[in-house]
Amino acid sequence: MDFSTIDISAISFEYFISNQSQITDLQSCNDLLREKCGVKSFFEDEKQLSRFIALIAERNNKAEEPDRREYGDFQTNINLALKSADYIKSISKDENIAFILEPTCGKGHFIIAALATFTDIKRIVGIEIYQPYVWEAKFNILDFFLINKNRSVPLIEIFHANVFDFDFESLSKETRSLSTCIIGNPPWVTNSELSSLASKNLPQKSNFKKHTGFDALTGKGNFDIGESISLLMLKHFSSHQGYFGFLVKNSVVKNLVYDQKKNLYPINKLKKLAIDAKKEFNVSVDACFFVAEFNLQAGLTCSDNDLYSLQEKQIFGWVNNKFVNSVLDYKQAKDIDGKSQFVWRQGLKHDCAKVMEFERNNGHYINGLNHELHIESDLVYGLLKSSDLKHTQTNTYRKLTIVTQKKIGQETNYIKRDYPLTFEYLNNNSEYFDRRKSSIYQGKPRFSIFGIGDYSFMPYKIAISGMYKTTHFTLVTPANGKPIMLDDTCYFIGFEKEKYAKIALYLLNHKHTQQFLKAIIFTDSKRAVTKDILMRIDFLMLYKLFDYTLITNNIAVEIEDWEDFGKLLEQKTDAKQMTLF
Numbered sequence: 001m002d003f004s005t006i007d008i009s010a011i012s013f014e015y016f017i018s019n020q021s022q023i024t025d026l027q028s029c030n031d032l033l034r035e036k037c038g039v040k041s042f043f044e045d046e047k048q049l050s051r052f053i054a055l056i057a058e059r060n061n062k063a064e065e066p067d068r069r070e071y072g073d074f075q076t077n078i079n080l081a082l083k084s085a086d087y088i089k090s091i092s093k094d095e096n097i098a099f100i101l102e103p104t105c106g107k108g109h110f111i112i113a114a115l116a117t118f119t120d121i122k123r124i125v126g127i128e129i130y131q132p133y134v135w136e137a138k139f140n141i142l143d144f145f146l147i148n149k150n151r152s153v154p155l156i157e158i159f160h161a162n163v164f165d166f167d168f169e170s171l172s173k174e175t176r177s178l179s180t181c182i183i184g185n186p187p188w189v190t191n192s193e194l195s196s197l198a199s200k201n202l203p204q205k206s207n208f209k210k211h212t213g214f215d216a217l218t219g220k221g222n223f224d225i226g227e228s229i230s231l232l233m234l235k236h237f238s239s240h241q242g243y244f245g246f247l248v249k250n251s252v253v254k255n256l257v258y259d260q261k262k263n264l265y266p267i268n269k270l271k272k273l274a275i276d277a278k279k280e281f282n283v284s285v286d287a288c289f290f291v292a293e294f295n296l297q298a299g300l301t302c303s304d305n306d307l308y309s310l311q312e313k314q315i316f317g318w319v320n321n322k323f324v325n326s327v328l329d330y331k332q333a334k335d336i337d338g339k340s341q342f343v344w345r346q347g348l349k350h351d352c353a354k355v356m357e358f359e360r361n362n363g364h365y366i367n368g369l370n371h372e373l374h375i376e377s378d379l380v381y382g383l384l385k386s387s388d389l390k391h392t393q394t395n396t397y398r399k400l401t402i403v404t405q406k407k408i409g410q411e412t413n414y415i416k417r418d419y420p421l422t423f424e425y426l427n428n429n430s431e432y433f434d435r436r437k438s439s440i441y442q443g444k445p446r447f448s449i450f451g452i453g454d455y456s457f458m459p460y461k462i463a464i465s466g467m468y469k470t471t472h473f474t475l476v477t478p479a480n481g482k483p484i485m486l487d488d489t490c491y492f493i494g495f496e497k498e499k500y501a502k503i504a505l506y507l508l509n510h511k512h513t514q515q516f517l518k519a520i521i522f523t524d525s526k527r528a529v530t531k532d533i534l535m536r537i538d539f540l541m542l543y544k545l546f547d548y549t550l551i552t553n554n555i556a557v558e559i560e561d562w563e564d565f566g567k568l569l570e571q572k573t574d575a576k577q578m579t580l581f
């Protein structure tokens with residue numbers, strides 16, 4: 001009896017699986033089935049039953065194949081694999097690649113691409129954790145040689161194994177003399193995504209970058225599995241003669257180049273060749289083919305190109321002790337890389353937009369719940385968001401907010417006493433405040449806000465959006481005698497004097513500062529502009545690059561203001577230096 005030809009329905013299959021413990025011998029199994037469906041002697045003999053049990057077990061294993069997501073499973077299409085292999089051939093010139101290693105080979109498309117591209121291969125090793133892909137890879141290779149009859153046949157081993165358990169040390173020794181190409185597409189998945197899937201697909205020493213528990217909490221300990229596999233390859237093979245080419249997320253390349261400073265693997269001529277991941281894999285991720293040449297002096301920079309056009313955009317990496325997005329721009333603008341004399345602040349945070357933000361409509365305040373507010377105007381301030389910072393100067397706003405505190409942690413009881421209408425409004429909507437999840441609000445006065453201090457009430461502010469990729473600064477001036485607030489997507493510095501704010505604005509929007517920011521900002525980060533970035537602008541160095549006679553055509557300030565601004569910077573610089581001793 002061949003059960004494999006019988007179509008056992010899902011419901012019957014489920015039934016057998018859930019009653020496995022009772023299907024131990026012919027008698028008990030047939031009794032069970034008789035009771036369930038009335039059929040007598042469902043199985044005729046022990047032999048028939050044991051065949052059936054084997055089939056059920058096999059199907060069950062298939063059903064339990066892991067969710068492929070946890071293996072970062074994006075099989076590379078053969079065209080992209082061919083294009084990638086071809087790129088390596090183009091840089092390897094006449095070198096005969098003899099050894100191919102694909103550490104997570106999947107269905108083997110990179111192995112096929114390598115076979116099609118390099119004609120003198122002596123040995124190929126592929127490793128894959130998912131058994132059905134191991135078979136597909138083998139059959140794909142068989143197909144290749146059945147079609148390409150005249151090709152010399154190398155030794156090919158496809159291991160069904162976990163890359164993190166594989167003995168690369170021995171493989172590296174065995175292949176030491178062979179010109180090597182490590183090529184592939186390791187899983188695109190991070191360890192935190194894996195742990196959310198409760199996966200075991202992690203390197204043995206998952207703390208491979210020696211992250212502390214604190215880093216793990218802040219997210220710095222989150223790493224890509226593709227990164228750990230890349231490092232594993234570089235550790236064992238980078239002193240071979242040869243090449244490395246992996247399809248990875250851009251963030252992996254950034255980390256690899258960043259870590260080169262301490263790892264100093266003998267790789268050089270690093271290239272990040274952007275791919276269109278949406279087109280190739282139908283995923284919205286910034287990804288590339290990362291290429292390096294082995295057995296060279298350790299390179300600390302990487303050129304940023306495009307795999308399709310091969311056009312170079314810029315070079316990023318280390319310039320002395322600074323890790324920068326554009327080496328060329330940094331070299332030209334690094335004179336202002338220092339410590340800002342003004343403290344850049346993030347705007348207001350309340351996590352309660354529906355209640356705390358409102359608009360003025362025909363003289364009525366309407367909040368995010370579409371309710372009208374009747375409150376005193378004293379605590380009401382105009383509020384700007386990132387999207388409002390398009391122009392060079394502004395004092396108009398769409399939104400308003402209630403500024404409940406003058407500094408962080410200030411008691412808010414005074415509102416009940418001094419502003420009863422405002423209190424009533426806040427109190428009536430207190431459930432929205434109570435719902436705020438962030439732990440920063442716990443144990444704090446009612447209606448607390450963050451990102452508030454004397455600096456918030458400075459009349460003149462120079463602000464920038466942290467959400468956009470542009471680095472344009474806006475001068476925000478008061479409206480109706482009140483300073484305008486920024487929300488927490490923005491950063492700003494504040495001034496009492498308008499003239500100082502104008503000078504700061506001019507300096508910040510100057511092309512030299514813009515070039516410096518372009519050099520140090522990695523635009524692929526979620527928040528491109530950060531406080532850390534802004535705090536690197538040394539205003540004094542910047543100021544010294546200009547002369548009053550040069551700036552007077554651009555901003556209407558008197559020479560006294562210009563000079564006073566310089567003195568202020570000197571004082572702030574001295575004060576900062578004093579605190580160092």
Ligand SMILES: C[S@@+](CC[C@H](N)C(=O)[O-])C[C@H]1O[C@@H](n2cnc3c(N)ncnc32)[C@H](O)[C@@H]1O
Pocket residue numbers: 071072073074075076077103104105106107108109110127128129130133161162163164184185186187188201
């Ligand atoms: C992004 S896919 C790429 C497959 C193949 N390299 C290609 O380019 O078509 C990643 C592959 O890694 C395999 N994989 C995931 N974790 C692995 C591990 N720990 N050891 C070996 N292979 C693994 C997955 O099953 C999957 O086939």
